[in-house]
Amino acid sequence: MTTNIQTYQDIRKKLLAGQEIALIDVREEDPFAQGHPLFAVNISLSKLEVEILNRVPRLNTDIVLYDNGEGLAERAYQQLQTLGYQQVSLLDDGLQGWKDAGGEIFIDVNSASKAFGEFVEHHKGTPSLSAQEVKQLIDDQANIIILDARRFDEYQTMSIPNGISVPGAELALRAKNIVKDENTKIIVNCAGRTRSLIGTQSLINAKIGHEVYALRNGTIGWTLAQQQLALGQQQQYTNFPEKNEVGQVLKNAKELAERSGVKTIGSEQLQQLQQQDDRTTYIFDVRSEQEYIRAHLPDSRWIGGGQLVQETDHYASVRSARVVLVDDQLVRAYMTASWLAQMNWDVSVLDADFQTIFTQQGGWKPVVPLLHIKHRITPEQLQTWLDAREKVTILDFTSSANYQKGHIPTAQWLLKADIERLFNEKKIPTDHKIVVTCGTSLLAQYAVSAIQTKTSENVYVLEGGNQAWVKTFVLEADKHVYLSSRTDRYKRPYEGTDNSVQAMQDYLDWEYGLVAQLNTDGTHGFFVV
Structure with a gap:
């Protein structure tokens, strides 16, 4: 070949x-x-x-x-x-x-986005306060609010005491609803640096009219300063009534986006872009997931705007593709677009009659290759086999972290890429019926053909996967069997509450060096306005 x-x-x-x-x-x-x-x-x-x-x-x-x-x-x-x-x-x-x-x-991971955050701070001088300074403001009951720019699940895991969850793209739209008065200082945090810096600079760029600071080094900095994080906090921007007109914020956001090179297009222009087969066009809905589920534009993918800036590579995986952002309030789209444009993306914001074009409901569903599955099994049938102690091997292709939290009794975890090697090493029996599963069995079904070449026994896909199993039966929280090395996920030094001091400090030191690395690489095309 x-x-x-x-x-x-x-x-x-x-x-x-x-x-x-x-x-x-x-x-x-x-x-x-x-x-x-x-x-x-x-x-x-x-x-x-x-x-x-x-x-x-x-x-x-x-x-x-x-x-x-x-x-x-x-x-x-x-x-x-x-x-x-x-x-x-x-x-x-x-x-x-x-x-x-x-x-x-x-x-x-997300190295280009993190390098961009450092690039922004380097060139804009984004103001920040140390963990000790913020702690003193909290102790003094100063007129401040602390806005956490991460996803809500990250915020819930651990956050700064009194922090309020306001994911990044919502900041410019929601901050004025949360401030106590015109003298309130705003402090933006994330787990490390990027979303703190981008969130803070977003509010400054949107001319929010308040003093705004990043919490220097986020929850990592807070922990390294030997201060206690809060666990399981529930405060969200949705708890605060909308008390401000968005007119001026929208005007500022649109002007900022235009200075960054962002275009505004209508529905007809979007259709024309979609019909061009020589360019890639991504359509991202940057509102909240709840809004997306209620109604959205067909062919659009949901991802909160702050996360899109943080994880651009994961969603827009073709460098130099076109990106179109959707938000019926426009502010979140223009703010997100301003950053993507400064990251050297070709970005447009859709401005249309959203009530007319938002014709789909429900969560985003990935496009996957068509597949014919010959043998399926329900959780009830599988439990019957287990009760009867039939010769059955259950292979779980979910993430290793999810498998560790709980799995179907006797299920073994593996990476799909390791199937052939594991059979060759006789780690998987060839005289058992085999059942494959994962969270929903979406990924597991693509393992069937590779397994079927190694065994004459039938290979079954568990209908609905582990999610269907737990509706009737319990998961096993121990007796883990890992057939593959747990390399499917990199342990971020800024997530969770069990990171070593050295790992957190090493991570910060790496982020500090990213601007120099960008200069050495020379392909980024980043700029600031």
């Missing part, structure tokens, strides 16, 4: 020229986080079928795959060709080839 190859220089030229390209690392997230190019995106071979059509929707996209010598990229190359992708290449000599050619290597 002839394989197309692209070199570091080929890719660098395309990045600098603003040509569309998807540079995909097909390893699991943990090895990806140990080192990758700035604009590489992580779509592991194990999850390829459920992610690729959503993250790289155009079949004639210029795609470059790589690994670090594990042989995963070659397998992904064949899969993408089977799915109909027409311009697939391998990176010459993989990650090592990138390094050998002088390419800069970035660690962690």
Whole structure:
């Protein structure tokens, strides 16, 4: 088989020229986080079928795959060709080839977005207060509010005492509802630095009319200062009545976006963009998920605007693609768009008769390849087999973290990419009926064909997956069996409450060095207004 190859220089030229390209690392997230190019995106071979059509929707996209010598990229190359992708290449000599050619290597995840946050602070001088200074303001009962710019679930896990959950894109729209009076100081925090800095600068850029500060180093800084975090807080922006007209905020947000190069388009223009097959157009709804579920534009994907800026690579995985943002109040779209434009994306905001075009309801559903499943089994049937002690092996393809929290009794965890190796090593019996599952069985169903080549026994998909199981039966919280190494997720040093002091400090030191790394890499195209 002839394989197309692209070199570091080929890719660098395309990045600098603003040509569309998807540079995909097909390893699991943990090895990806140990080192990758700035604009590489992580779509592991194990999850390829459920992610690729959503993250790289155009079949004639210029795609470059790589690994670090594990042989995963070659397998992904064949899969993408089977799915109909027409311009697939391998990176010459993989990650090592990138390094050998002088390419800069970035660690962690969402590195481009985090580097951009540091770039913004460096060039705008975003004001911040230390953990000790904020603690003193709290103790003095000063006229302040603390707004947590992360997702609500992150805020609930641990947050600054008295903090209020206001995910990033909501800040400019909601802050004036929460302040006590015109003299209230606003402090914005996240777990580390990026969302604190972007959130703070968002309020400043939107001319909110209050003193605004980032909590320096977020909850990490708070912890390193040996101060207590609050657990399970419930305060959200939705608890505060809307008391301010959004007219001036909208005017400021739109002017800011226009200065950043953002375009405003209508429904007809959007349809024209969608019909062009030589460019990728992402449509993101940046409102709250509840608003999206109530009614949204067909073909749009929900992602809160703050998270889109934080995790741009995960959603817009084709660099230099077009991005269209949707928000019936417009403020969140314009604020998010202003940042994406400064990150060198081609961004438009949709302004239309939203009541007419929001014709779909329900949560976002990923586009996945069509698949015919021959054998399915209900949770009740599976329980009958377990009770009868039949020879059945249950393979769970959910995340290793979810598996650890609880799994179907006797279920074993593995990565889909490891199926062939595990059978070859006789870690999975070939004389058992096999049942595959995951959260909903969406991913698990794509493991069936690989398993079926290794056994003459039937392979069954659990209908509704683990989510269906728990409606009737209990999960087992112990007796974990890991057939694969738990490399599917990188443990972030800023999430959870069990991180070592050294890991948190190392993370901050890395973030401080990102601006210098951007200068060395030279492909970012970032700017500030």
